[in-house]
Amino acid sequence: MIARTTIERGLLWGTGAFLLSVPWLIPALADRFWVNVIAEILIWSLFASSVNLLFGYVGLLSFGQALFFGFGMYGVAIGVEKLGLGFWPALGLGVAAPVAMAFVAGVFAVRLTWHYFAIITVVFSLIFYFLALTMKPLTGGDDGISFTLPSTFRFGASEWGFAQEAFQYLFILFTVAACLYAMRRLLGSPLGKAFMAIRDNDVRASLIGLNVYWLRLIAFVIAGFLAGLSGALFAFFGRYASATYMFYHVSGEAVVWTIVGGAGTLLGPLVGTSLFIVIREVVSTHWQHHSLIVGAVAILIVIYAPRGVVGLWRDLLDRWSAPKS
């Protein structure tokens, strides 16, 4: 009998090897455009991870993460197009802006919990969505701003940048993988355990001496960082930024991906995001109402697998590897 951890480790290595080989494997086997679809999946799963950190590990359901995604996008686009920054300073701006915004919004938002928290996050993202729509000279409003890609690395005559598809893909892959690894470290650290204690029982958490408000604020800022970084990557990936990505519809999608994949599991957001984006890509070319399928899948999973696809998978593994009595 193979132990459960062996199976999971094998699966993880397999997925890792596949993801690394995508820029060479996909063009050989399938349509090239799947390289970019997978890159997009990686970016959105990083975005969903920010929802996961808040909801799955701290117990705060945010419907406003798109605000930080949008700030990440605009940080990069405004940095490159209006301020003439290079790749790295623009990326820095695309991370610093959402982190600062998350701190400001968090100071107010984490005073609240449950639906009050969810509502205030929506309100914050709506305010800035409408601001971005009206401040056309700066943001381009609905049309957004597109920009010319700066190169990422330059060694003498040779340049590396997002213009090269393989480089773009690998840069995204390594960034997302590094974030997930850091999150894994976080979950095994004192800070991570404190988050989970607050998720399970915030009253008890304050009784044992945890500063619940401060810890929630820290989690909110870290989530803002993850959402902002994914937005910054998406801006470089799409070479533009637009206010439409700040709408709460975008936040809501990340919540669905996270819950379907498995909130409170490290890879749940990746699984949920992959599932839905693959469905979208496969079905939308044949049938324009692909969101009906997405909705049906989401409802079925929420009803029959409340801990998401990853939870379902773990239950199956447990049942399969449990000693027969």
Add this chain to the structure above:
Amino acid sequence: MSPSSAGRAAEPILRIEGLTKRFGGLTAVDRVTLAFAPRRLHAIIGPNGAGKTTLFNLISGFLPSDEGRVFFAGQEISRLRPHRISRLGISRTLQVKSVFQQLTVSENLWITAQAKRGVMNPFRSTSSYRDTCEKVERVLEQLELTRLADRQAGTLSYGDVALLEIGMAIAADPRLLLLDEPICGMSPAETERTVVKIRELAQTIDIVIIEHDMEVVFEIADDITVMAQGAILASGSPKEIAANEEVREAYLGRPEDEDYTEEPARA
């Protein structure tokens, strides 16, 4: 937790002066003045609604008091927030058992033991904190929970959850432990096991316990305080309390009899 010198022994571990809490028109705690001497096991008894749990909530900072002051080992704690009070060394359990459901038993103890020492490190692994891990092992052994160390707290039996909660209270290295009905809802066997543990703990930690089971209270307490309608009715040794006419009338004897005779009349 140094053994108290003669000078400190005189100073009460907890001193309450004129503490009052009103909920609208109801005065839940009414000008309560109390002092708990160190190194003794104190019990607070009283009928439902006497204000016992509210008193705990005021001491632990869970509710703001309307009037009065609370001193812990000489330091005023009346206006501090719960996590500050907890860090000073007051641990408490809740009447409705509450642990961290999705964490394992040892994780529950770990985070409780570490909470005061700082939890802001996002990268260091919890297993590398040797002091805290040793503390967890000791508490697990002390409460005979070692076999359940890796079980999720949400899957434990009621009696084990209650033990875990006491374990969490002592994992924080408190100087004062407030136990709110620790054996409520337990089977006789679980009760016996828990009473033994509480007695052991009382050797090293000052304990104030709220309990309804009179048999248990008179068995373990050094001092008993009786509350009724938010105020202190009597205070003294178990013998004095048992002999106190007022207490007997108000609480120990008659009211229950009256309840039984009243029931049919209402029907």
